[in-house]
Amino acid sequence: MNLKELARKLGLSPTTVSRALNGYPEVSESTRARVMAAAARHNYRPNTRAIRLATGRAMAIGHVIPIASRHEIMNPVFADFIAGAGETYARSGYDLILSIVPDDDEDRIYRDLHARGAVDGIIVHGPRLNDPRLRLLDDIGFPYVVHGRATGTVTPYSWLDVNNRRAFRRATEFLLDLGHRRIALINGLEFMDFAIRRRTGYLEALAARGIAPDPDLMSSEEMTELRGYRAACAMLGHDRPPTAFLASSMIPGLGLRRAIEERGLRLGTDISVIIHDDALSYLPNGDDVPIFTATRSSVREAGRQAAEMLLDIIAHPACAPQQRLLEAELIIGQSTGPVPAPRRS
Amino acid sequence: MNLKELARKLGLSPTTVSRALNGYPEVSESTRARVMAAAARHNYRPNTRAIRLATGRAMAIGHVIPIASRHEIMNPVFADFIAGAGETYARSGYDLILSIVPDDDEDRIYRDLHARGAVDGIIVHGPRLNDPRLRLLDDIGFPYVVHGRATGTVTPYSWLDVNNRRAFRRATEFLLDLGHRRIALINGLEFMDFAIRRRTGYLEALAARGIAPDPDLMSSEEMTELRGYRAACAMLGHDRPPTAFLASSMIPGLGLRRAIEERGLRLGTDISVIIHDDALSYLPNGDDVPIFTATRSSVREAGRQAAEMLLDIIAHPACAPQQRLLEAELIIGQSTGPVPAPRRS
DNA sequence: AATCAATTTCAAACCGCTTTGGACGCACCA
DNA sequence: TGGTGCGTCCAAAGCGGTTTGAAATTGATT
Structure with a gap:
């Protein structure tokens, strides 16, 4: 018909x-x-195909998920982000087209998507320090919204981000207020923008109390359970082990917890832990009482809003780039407590 | 140009x-x-739009991810499956369009995708008992491949599945051989086809040794860390607690481990655990030595193969439905051991 | 009754490619 | 010399919508 x-x-x-x-x-x-x-x-x-040809609009948004070609790690945070974005698209009659791309091949994909007219705009995932993709997208004239930011980029661009710096600064201050002085940071890979900002917030809080950071208490790894475990093991084996940890996400946080409990230490009394909680649907942080004290910000909600922003930009191309900074809430769970009396070992 | x-x-x-x-x-x-x-x-x-109109082919595959509208849980296993499928599509010049749909609205989406001519075929995710979607897709004449199977469907259809029954039967037998008799099953929701098959395998192995299943040792829940934890807590609090567990995935497995270690029990000596490991990239099961003994089957590889199968079906519509059953390997990790001598409590 | 504007409808061009059904030139053969 | 067949290339008609510019209809005005 x-x-x-x-x-x-x-x-x-x-x-x-x-x-x-x-x-x-x-x-x-x-x-x-x-x-x-x-x-x-x-x-x-x-017929969608006919509409697209006639109107010249693709009625589709591209999500390009970079995969570190060496490790092939798929960041599962994308799943919930995309679920949120998908809700927005469904309401507006847009399709979501997804490309999983080895990160050494991204340029070609963006160029391709544009030349083929496959999508009207792009959500940029996993921005890195000085991310070259933004320049590229500006050059080819693609509307885009970055999920996160790209430190080092000077020209204005549209983004939606969590206030990672402030969240980690507050979390660190919270631990400091509890008396902790040896606070470890289990961070994501350092070329990822979010990791840089989180570290900055952490360092700021330490500096404000005159505490020199200890490189032994800072790790930057892929965010897997195993990496979190390994990093925690190394630090807990230190001759001056940390009394508190900050972890970049629930996933390394689980490994961290494993390392702690394996040593017979109790979470929240012997060792305090704060994680960043993206509110992933399949990794809920408890329900009534949170398990982990956490800086929380729903990545699904971020997906919804980023998609709305992009559709708005596509509808009104003349407008200036938009930015939105979401604040994470600090929720108190059972994984933090006052620093214990020094152990006599 | x-x-x-x-x-x-x-x-x-x-x-x-x-x-x-x-x-x-x-x-x-x-x-x-x-x-x-x-x-x-x-x-x-x-121009993709023009090609699509002229050829009448969408050059795109639809992945419809059902979300339980009540809980909004996004199964993160999809992330790796889709990463695998995406590789295949990239090689063949297909786009992957993703719809996240509340499960009470799926019919409309499938009809829509077809009437609009938005995709050439569909990957069906998360098949359930007597899944009505297969009937629907047959009716509207959409090529499709099911990731998993739908018990109760009689007409032949194309699918790619892991041999869940055999995997769980072998895992159960393995535990039985170690002397375990009280073996608990932490399963997914029971209307999901894979959960049914896994339970069947588990029951078969018990029956073969003349062991009556204990309903108290079988739980069916959403596969989150928290649910795994809760189920394990309940069972470990039983007056005749299990000495071994089977968990449906790494994620509830993590909660299970938490419950075990929280009680001061040691994994692999006091309590044995076998999980099903989808080989998720962000939840590696150790590296050299697996942490968990597991039935392993890469869901990413499944994605690759399912996509290939679907493209083949689209290219040769006359062919009979295709099926492929992947075997999971049983890999021995550190989480299993002989049943401990009965505790005198 | 003729004029005019507003309302409603339509024919045809167009989007950028594929594909059908020739056209053209050339060598080959009878 | 004229037909046949082959190798190259092209004009034009789709694909299924949108959109422009004009025509037909209606009602009000003069």
Whole structure:
């Protein structure tokens, strides 16, 4: 069932039918009603391919997920982000096209998506320090929104980010207020922008209390359970082990907890831990009482908002780049407590 | 830069240029070379929208991810599956379009995707008992491949699945051989097909040794860390607690481990655990020596193969439905050991 | 009754590619 | 010499919508 056929059935021209369905004013309300009814009856849906060609719009957004080609780690945070973005697209009639791309091949993909006219805009995932992709996207004239920011980029661009610096500064201050002085940071890879900001917040809080950071208490790794475990083991084996940890996400946080409990230490009394909680649906941080004290910000909500921002930019290309900074809330769970009396070992 | 323009620059007709680029024989090799060179020079890429309209093919595959509308849990296993499928699509010039859909609205989405001509085929995720989607897809004539199977469906259909029954049967037998008799099963939700099969395998192994299953040792929950923890807590608090556990995935397995270690029990000596390991990139099961003894099957590889199967079906619609059953390997880690001597409590 | 503007409808061009059904030139053969 | 077949290339008709510019209809005004 296509437009022409529907028009024939109605004894109208395709033009009129098209206008009736798309809400143009130059068609009487009575015929519009007739057309709508007929369309519903034959459950007619305009062919997406034809619309796209005729209007020149792809009605689709590209999400390009970089995969570190060496390790092939897929960041599962994307799953919830995309679930959020998908809700927005569904409401607006956009499709979401997903490319998983080795990070040494991203340029080609962006160029391709543009030249082929496959998508109207792009969500940039996993921005890095001085990320070259933003320059590239500006050059080819693609509307885009960055999930996160790219330290080092000077030209303005649209982004949506969590206030990572402030979140980690507050978390560190919270631990300092509890009396902790040896606070470890289990961070993501340092070329990732979010990791840089989190470290900055951590260092700021330490500096404000006149505490010199100890490189032995700072690790930067891929965010897997195993890496969190390993890093924690190394630090807990230190001759002056930390009394508290900050972890970049729930996943290394689980490894961290394993390392702690394996040593017979109790979370929240012997060792304090604060994680960043992206509110992943499959890794809930407890329900009533959070397990981990955490800086929390829903990545799914971020997905929703980033998608809205991008659609807005596509609809109003003349507007200046948009930015939105989400604040993480510090939620108190069972994994933090006052620094214990020094152990006599 | 489009076909017409490129043709004009070359002094050829659009027809010839199109044929040259698409490898048709009715064009001399010399002009083909000329055309190819010019196309590369102006980095011409045919407009996807136009190709799609002209050929009637969408050159895109739809992945419809159902979200339980009540809980909004996004199964993170999809992330790695899709990463695998994406590799296949990238090689074949297909796009991957992703819809995250509340499970009470799936019908509409499938109908829509078809009527709009947005995709050429569908990967069905998370099949359930008597899943009505397969009937629907057959009715509307959509090529599809199911990741998993749908017990209760009688008409043949294409699927790719892990041999869940055999995997869990072997795992259970392995525990039985170690002397365990009280073996608990922490399963996924029971309307999910994979959960049914795993339970079947588990029950078969018990029955073969003449052991009656204990309903108190079988739980069916969403596969989150917290649910795994809760289920394990309840079972370990039982007056005849299990000496071994089977967990449906790494994620509830982590919660299970937490419950065990929280009680001062040691994994692999006091309590044995076998999980199903989907080989998720962000939750590696150790590296040299696996942490968990596990039934392992890479879901990423499953994604690759399912995608290939679907592309093949689309290319050869006349063929009979295809099936592929992947065997999980049983890998021995540090989480299993002989049943401990009964505790005198 | 003729004029005019507003309302409603339509024919045709267009989006950028594929594909059908020739056209053209040339060598080959009878 | 004229037909046949082959190798190259092209004009034009789709694909299924949107959109422009004009025509037909209607009602009000003069």
